[in-house]
Amino acid sequence: MPDDKDIPSAYVKDKRTPTESREELRARIPGWGVDLDPADRPSNHRLHYAPDTTGAHWDFPERQPEKWPREHSIEHAFVTPVFGTAQPPKGLSGVIRKFSYARYGEARLGHWLLLILADRVDAWEEHLRSFATTRPDNPITETGVKAEYTHGGLASRKGRVDARHHLLDPLVVAGPWVAAAGGAVLGVRKLVRAVRR
Amino acid sequence: MRAMVYRGPYKIRVEEKPMPVIEHPNDAIVRVTLAAICGSDLHLYHGLMPDTRVGHTFGHEFIGVVEQVGSSVQNLQVGDRVMVPFNIFCGSCWYCARGLYSNCHNVNPNATAVGGIYGYSHTTGGYDGGQSQYVRVPFADVGPVKIPDWMHDEDAVLLTDAAATGYFGAQLGEIAEGDTVVVLGAGPVGLVAAQSAWLMGAGRVMVVDQLEERLAKARSMAHAETFNYTEYDDIVVEMKKQTDHLGADVVIEAVGAEADGSLLQHIAGTKLKLQGGSPIALNWAIDSVRKGGTIGVVGAYGPIPNAVKFGDALNKGLTLNMNQTPVKRQWPRMFEHVRNGYLTPRDMVTHRFPLEDISEAYHVFSAKLDGCIKPLILPSAA
Known part of the structure; x- marks a missing residue:
């Protein structure tokens, strides 16, 4: 039977582990306890009704002009009065995005999975489009992989557990390109064979 | 103007883009003088956040100079040096009226579950961000604040984000005097959360991470005890031993979607996108806190469901507090703490990159090369 004092705090009514005194903590930690009173913490009351302090001088903001039918969550009553106008939906990815917003609410997994799918389609559309420009996508420069040489890629990873999944990163980046190239080669071969027959 | 542009997962470049324009009478255009890459930008960079469109300019941590103002702007003038909270918010909706600036209902048509954020995909409103030379700042009378001279x-x-989020995370923990506080993650947010825990009266602050340079920073910057979880078979068991088998009174989860610690969860959450990121840090928080304890969550997760140990959270009677940070609400008090030297955000900065080198900056930060804790971006050098 252990001595009572050997029984850990969790099994008795008070913590046995002594904490430092206020004086010791103040001497050691700059500013220890200045926000000890919860009232001094800015978000102490999660809901703090103070509409006159925000700088807003309107009850409802003027509406920003809508340059195209702005896709929006069906959980909203309408398009919000202010919104971002970056990257309007276009191409096949745009069709998928608009469908996802029009069809599914935010609670539906399909909404988010369609948006992720659209993101991948978008990347492919833009990669292909870039090949018809003077600045095609360049996976070497755009991945910043040069930093592996300039910022100690190998030495930095020594002994780290996350190095394991770093090995997967090139697969995530290059995998679809390799698969597409393989698919293209197979397709062309099939076509050539069909023509020869 | 020059701007960082997303080209698909793991791929970004700098492009010439049109200058932003005033689209609403309360808009301002800000010339960015300094920006940062946030850990949450990596979620976009890795293709984790739904509706991240090619061509998008990231960046929700930036300061700059007001270049142009819309017709209804009263509080700012051209030439003002401003810091801009990462939240875009109207100041007048039901939520803003109650101080929930990060939950504004008037700025993000794409989702009701999250407010507006600069340069953070269309899921947060489709606004281009500040890793560029210029940026559109909506509700200029509500968000930006003139930078104090000192x-x-x-x-x-x-x-504008990282430090405010650390301070907010500690508040979510509802720390009482003498509490044992565990901070998961010694990144920019976790470092300030650890500093802040002391200000709120913690009796002991322990920080958990796997990167030695970050743990060293937690010791020097935040006077914390540190634990490298890779040195323990089970970090949760170690936390129990450290707390006399009670568990921590408070755990602050400052890691979010791209947590390491479980290869399976990491691959399922961040590589295969089967979850809204890996929930391992959140699960460690649930397991490490004492029964009846409190978890403050400021780690960011995507909208896709996660495999969270909710049964344990229920059985332990936990309080889970969480939100995106209402940044501007934190500022007056934080300004005092920074001025007094109680919070020292810039101690975490390890790298400064010109905008033109932003592809390398993202790779360094993403792979955590060269001891990188916090990289800044200098648009003026472009």
Whole structure:
């Protein structure tokens, strides 16, 4: 039977582990306890009704002009009065995005999975489009992989557990390109064979 | 103008883009003088956040100079040096009226579950961000604040998100005097959360991470005890031993979607996108806190469901507090703490990159090369 004092705090009514005194903590930690009173913490009351302090001088903001039918969550009553106008939906990815917003609410997994799918389609559309420009996508420069040489890629990873999944990163980046190239080669071969027959 | 542009997962470049224009009478255009890459930008970079469109300019941590104002702007003038909270918010909706600036209902048509954020995909409103030379700032009378003369620019830019989120995370923990506080993650947010825990009266602050340089920073910057979880078979068991088998009174989860610690969860959450990121840090928080304890969650997760140990959270009677940070609400008090030297955000800055080198900056930060804790971006050098 252990001595009572050997029984850990969790099994008795008070913590046995002594904490430092206020004086010791103040001497050691700059500013220890200045926000000890919860009232001094800015978000102490999660809901703090103070509409006159925000700088807003309107009850409802003027509406920003809508340059195209702005896709929006069906959980909203309408398009919000202010919104971002970056990257309007276009191409096949745009069709998928608009469908996802029009069809599914935010609670539906399909909404988010369609948006992720659209993101991948978008990347492919833009990669292909870039090949018809003077600045095609360049996976070497755009991945910043040069930093592996300039910022100690190998030495930095020594002994780290996350190095394991770093090995997967090139697969995530290059995998679809390799698969597409393989698919293209197979397709062309099939076509050539069909023509020869 | 020159701007960082997303080209698909793991791929970004700098492009010439049209200058932003005033689209609403309360807009301002800000010339960015200093920006930062946030850990949450990596979620976009890795293709985790739904509706991240090619061509998008990231960046929600930036400061700059007002270049142009819309017709209804009253509080700012051209030439003002401003710091801009990462939240875009109207100041007048039901939520803003109650101080929930990060939950504004008037700025994000794409989702009701999240407010507006600069340069953070269309899921947060489709606004281009500040890793560029110029940026559109909606509700200029509500969000931006003139940078105090005494404040260092690097502190100012970190106060727009990382530092404010650390301080907010500690508040979510509802720390009482003498509490044992565990901070999961010694990144920019976790470092300030650890500093803040002391201000709120913690009796003991322990920080958990796997990167030695970050743990060293937690010791020097936040006077914390540190634990490298890779040195323990089970970090949760170690936390129990450290707390006399009670568990921590408070755990602050400052890691979010791209947590390491479980290869399976990491691959399922961040590589295969089967979850809204890996929930391992959240699960460690649930397991490490004592029964009846409190978890403050400021780690960011995507909208896709996660495999969270909710049964344990229920059985332990936990309180889970969480939100995106209402940044501007934190500022007056934080400004005092920074001025007094109690919070020292710029101590975390390890790298400064010109905008033109932003592809390398993202790779360094993403792979955590060269001891990188916090990289800043200098648009003026473009």
